[in-house]
Amino acid sequence: MSELLKFHFDVDGTDFTSAGQASVQVKKNLRQLGIPPEIIRRVSIAMYEGEINMVIHAGGGEADVIVTETAIEIRLHDHGPGIKNIDQAMQEGFSTATDTIRTLGFGAGMGLPNMKRYSDDIEIHSELGVGTDIIMRVNLT
Amino acid sequence: MKISKIKELLDAQVICCEENTNEDVFSACGSDMMSDVLAYVKDQAVLLTGLVNSQVVRTAEMMDMRCIVFVRSKMPTAEMIELAREAGIVIMATKKRMYEACGKLYSNGLVGNKVRDV
């Protein structure tokens, strides 16, 4: 799996309005590379949910998107509070989001399930008080 | 259904990308929760919502949607219009409430869709 291209983004945790900018940019970049639209859609939705989570739960973080010949890999990294129980967090409807977040259209507890839905493979590493690392892969072949 | 037909059925005002109202769309969804929208299977082309913030436009863009309808006379901000214009997404606003707007479109042949399996 040799790396062909890598895009790096800093995700600002202070501004909900700008959350998702990195995902919009990734969508543009992948279009220019001639990646099939259905793959682009899956990558950008998975990344968008991850990006929103870093903003609403972790105070921001970093995202890397790596394009290889066989897959597109999204790596998310934050220094937020960490996830206490990953199995529980993966359940549809589980959310610790505040009512304020819910009035903004997120916090339905569908983000992690959506990330799983749209990727072929998801790995979550999280440590309380340290942060969360998520790697998602969407296969190209 | 042509996007222009949606405008007519909902007695809506087109706010941007009027030039794309000739496009055909085949299904729609209505929600104020963006993650619910993101859970739907592909080819959901129209989003009806009462939520007004930039994430509505980004959600539609991530899903490759073609049209956003704001219900209950909600108006998008200048920033949202700019984002929609960049993505070529038609935005319109209707005085109708969510229930009635969805019902009108559904009964005229614009159907819903399933949630994608996990």
Ligand SMILES: Nc1ncnc2c1ncn2[C@@H]1O[C@H](COP(=O)(O)OP(=O)(O)O)[C@@H](O)[C@H]1O
């Ligand atoms: N990056 C993260 N850092 C800390 N906690 C997180 C992170 N991502 C998700 N979580 C936790 O997992 C829960 C479920 O996430 P998700 O399915 O995206 O739902 P939602 O974001 O709507 O709450 C969140 O409510 C939160 O408690």
Ligand SMILES: [Mg+2]
């Ligand atoms: Mg989430």
